Amino acid sequence: MARLTPYLSFTDRAREALEFYRSVLGGTVDISTFGSMPGMTDDPAEQELVMHGQLETPGGLVLMASDTPSFMTYVAPTSGVTVALTGGPEDVDGIRAAFTALSDGATDVMPFELAPWGDHYGQLVDRFGISWMFDAGTA
Template identity: 65%
Template sequence: MAILNPYLSFRDNAREALEFYQRVLGGTLDISTFGSMPGMGYDPSEAEHVMHGQLITDDGMVLMASDTPSSMEYQAPQGVSVSLSGSEADRLRAAWDGLSDGASITVPLAAAPWGGDFGMLTDRYGVAWMVSVDG
């Protein structure tokens, strides 16, 4: 079996973002820091930065993220959206409400011409999301 998961990159605030996503989506968060991985050649001032973080929700969603070390080039995400969709209307609307906190709403969550509800936003961390509730 192959698995495809979003893996988000941040500069210095992956932990904050992952903890926000955990509050919004629920689930279990596991974080490994650069300092917990000997021999990685990281800047000692970045020892507490996220080398790998993984959020797994009770309903099986997986979101991963890390901080980009200062020794590597970082570009804010662009041209990609995380899509959250399905038939669990209450769950998806609650996720929309949580993600909307501090977000820039591109398309309000509302009835879509193809049925159901659809909305787009860029969250407080600059990550674009699409939320689609089946009709």
């Protein structure tokens, strides 16, 4: 079955972001650098940039990311794209923990709390400029 997976773009902080997300969500990070692929870049300063990185969590979440070397055009995260971490009543504590950890250095924080429609809801822009939404149903 196909999966829809967020793929985040950075200028040069993909490794740092993936490691931070791993510290929040758990799991394993796998990284391929531009330098590990022959012919991708001759610039020594770009050898360790992330060509493809992937975080897989124990719960089956997948988050991908890459850096942007000088020969590619950087596409910044847009205000119309948000990474959503959602679940049911059994996930409230885990989602709250992720929200709390991702709040470190975040801006535009809407607290994770009971919303008028009955779910626990919150949102923020993390320290890397990535917009996140958190929702845990109560029924």
